[in-house]
Amino acid sequence: MILEALSYGFMQKALIAGIAVGLICSFMGTFLVLRRYSLFGDGIAHVAFGGISVGLFLGVFPLWTAFIVSIFGGLGLQKLRQSTKISGDSAVAVVLVSGLAVGVILVSSSGGFSVDLFSFLFGSILLISQEDTIMILALSAGIIATLTILQKQFLHLTFNEEQAKLAGMRTTLLNYAFVVLASITVVTSMRLVGILLISALIVIPNITAMQFGKGFKKTVFISMSISVISVVSGILVSYFLNVAPSGTIVVIAVGILIGTLLLKSTGLLGKIDIKNPSKLTHNS
Amino acid sequence: MSVTNVLDVKDLTVNYDNLPAVDNISFDVKQGDCLGIIGPNGAGKTTLFRAILGLQPYSGNIKLFGYEDSKYDSIVPLIGYVPQKVTFEPNFPATVYDVVSMGLISDKRIVQGVKLIQQCDCCWNRIYQSIEKNDDKITQALHTVGLESLRNRRIGELSGGELQRVFIAKALVKDPLLLILDEPVASVDVESQTKFYNVIKTINEQNNITIIWSSHDLDAISKYANRVACMNKKIFFHGEKEKFFSDKELLKMYTESSMQMHMHNHEH
Numbered sequence: 001m002i003l004e005a006l007s008y009g010f011m012q013k014a015l016i017a018g019i020a021v022g023l024i025c026s027f028m029g030t031f032l033v034l035r036r037y038s039l040f041g042d043g044i045a046h047v048a049f050g051g052i053s054v055g056l057f058l059g060v061f062p063l064w065t066a067f068i069v070s071i072f073g074g075l076g077l078q079k080l081r082q083s084t085k086i087s088g089d090s091a092v093a094v095v096l097v098s099g100l101a102v103g104v105i106l107v108s109s110s111g112g113f114s115v116d117l118f119s120f121l122f123g124s125i126l127l128i129s130q131e132d133t134i135m136i137l138a139l140s141a142g143i144i145a146t147l148t149i150l151q152k153q154f155l156h157l158t159f160n161e162e163q164a165k166l167a168g169m170r171t172t173l174l175n176y177a178f179v180v181l182a183s184i185t186v187v188t189s190m191r192l193v194g195i196l197l198i199s200a201l202i203v204i205p206n207i208t209a210m211q212f213g214k215g216f217k218k219t220v221f222i223s224m225s226i227s228v229i230s231v232v233s234g235i236l237v238s239y240f241l242n243v244a245p246s247g248t249i250v251v252i253a254v255g256i257l258i259g260t261l262l263l264k265s266t267g268l269l270g271k272i273d274i275k276n277p278s279k280l281t282h283n284s
Numbered sequence: 285m286s287v288t289n290v291l292d293v294k295d296l297t298v299n300y301d302n303l304p305a306v307d308n309i310s311f312d313v314k315q316g317d318c319l320g321i322i323g324p325n326g327a328g329k330t331t332l333f334r335a336i337l338g339l340q341p342y343s344g345n346i347k348l349f350g351y352e353d354s355k356y357d358s359i360v361p362l363i364g365y366v367p368q369k370v371t372f373e374p375n376f377p378a379t380v381y382d383v384v385s386m387g388l389i390s391d392k393r394i395v396q397g398v399k400l401i402q403q404c405d406c407c408w409n410r411i412y413q414s415i416e417k418n419d420d421k422i423t424q425a426l427h428t429v430g431l432e433s434l435r436n437r438r439i440g441e442l443s444g445g446e447l448q449r450v451f452i453a454k455a456l457v458k459d460p461l462l463l464i465l466d467e468p469v470a471s472v473d474v475e476s477q478t479k480f481y482n483v484i485k486t487i488n489e490q491n492n493i494t495i496i497w498s499s500h501d502l503d504a505i506s507k508y509a510n511r512v513a514c515m516n517k518k519i520f521f522h523g524e525k526e527k528f529f530s531d532k533e534l535l536k537m538y539t540e541s542s543m544q545m546h547m548h549n550h551e552h
Contacts, residue, residue, distance in 0.1 A: 168397075
């Protein structure tokens with residue numbers, strides 16, 4: 001049955017793009033969650049909604065306008081945090097509602113919600129074209145490469161910004177690079193779970209991974225694994241049950257989080273050896 | 285030939301809301317010094333350190349290894365600084381090894397700083413051109429602070445004393461010529477304090493690292509520092525520790541000033 005599902009071109013594309021998105025969301029999400037930017041994804045996704053509306057309104061490819069508007073939204077958010085005393089979550093709220101408001105105005109003036117817009121709101125991974133898949137793969141490769149190159153700097157910046165500055169890092173520039181990268185990640189990932197659920201893919205695998213109490217590299221690895229498992233099983237389950245893949249992916253990720261929390265509460269989680277997960281060890 | 289001072293502070297003033305936190309102070313630090321800065325809470329010790337590190341606007345003049353302005357910025361990353369408290373997310377997924385390795389990030393400005401220090405007439409034996417991740421350096425820094433066995437432990441699981449030693453290892457891993465420690469043993473138990481002071485003594489005497497260290501603990505200062513600066517907004521003593529501890533008037537003045545500040549803090 002699974003082989004039959006995998007034989008369809010649309011399923012292959014969905015799984016390939018889904019895995020790529022799962023990897024970038026979890027990697028980027030590690031930094032976002034630790035910097036208390038958990039709702040950044042939500043904020044930027046709503047700005048992207050404004051960007052998509054601009055594209056639909058102007059009759060240009062909406063994903064490009066979404067990228068441009070989201071990057072500016074991310075930079076605006078960073079500027080708002082740095083130059084005013086507005087806290088991170090309030091700044092996200094301001095940017096989020098601004099993007100949404102612009103989107104609503106443009107949508108209403110261009111004749112209401114269309115199928116295109118719904119596909120961005122709720123995700124449409126099973127409908128993506130070959131070109132979309134290639135674009136998602138190329139952007140994901142770029143994001144993972146950049147994050148890998150800058151991971152030391154981002155880790156230090158995330159750990160303690162003042163210490164990073166004293167270490168000679170250009171923290172202002174790195175902060176802007178960080179939000180631009182996060183904005184591109186969010187817009188690239190929108191096709192998988194949609195604007196409304198994008199935060200789930202950024203936040204949930206990381207919160208789950210952090211329960212294991214491991215170091216940075218292992219935590220990123222666990223988070224990526226949980227993300228890929230959620231995406232692959234979510235797409236397959238949604239195919240067999242004929243339900244929306246975006247919701248299924250998120251429900252599975254939440255299920256893994258709940259399972260992990262239950263394991264942790266029983267004390268079993270600390271005894272799982274990550275190198276050999278089937279083995280229980282007696283580490284202190 | 286005179287050897288360049290590690291630090292020269294001249295007429296330094298830092299104001300908060302037009303009130304001086306540091307009031308027109310001048311002092312210098314020579315290579316190999318272990319300078320203990322004592323003063324009551326609110327005396328301006330942390331503000332002084334932040335000004336030296338370029339984190340705080342000030343008036344006056346500060347030179348590091350004889351350099352100021354843009355060259356100064358290249359040298360700051362080479363200073364090892366351990367703040368009074370480093371705040372981080374309790375669940376932060378970083379091991380002791382991860383945190384110490386953060387001290388080794390390479391950057392063009394750091395390379396420039398290394399060159400600048402090599403050009404001044406301080407004795408610095410490190411000949412590398414860039415500072416990059418190096419497992420041996422991390423292991424050595426962890427060995428110096430006695431934390432090899434905890435290298436894979438998550439930092440959120442460490443005690444206050446262990447955490448302070450991790451941050452010292454992070455500061456040491458880049459082979460600094462100058463180490464600044466801001467009340468390093470505040471909220472650390474007595475046993476850890478002794479270990480900590482032994483680490484300070486080792487790195488000062490064996491590694492020839494200049495140390496500036498603030499503390500309330502007169503006993504520790506008398507044991508481990510070779511010079512003392514006593515401040516309460518202004519510096520009212522700076523010199524050899526023997527001179528400070530043999531001067532009963534100075535000791536009395538410090539004790540009274542500390543008591544007054546202590547009472548003042550309790551009243552508010």
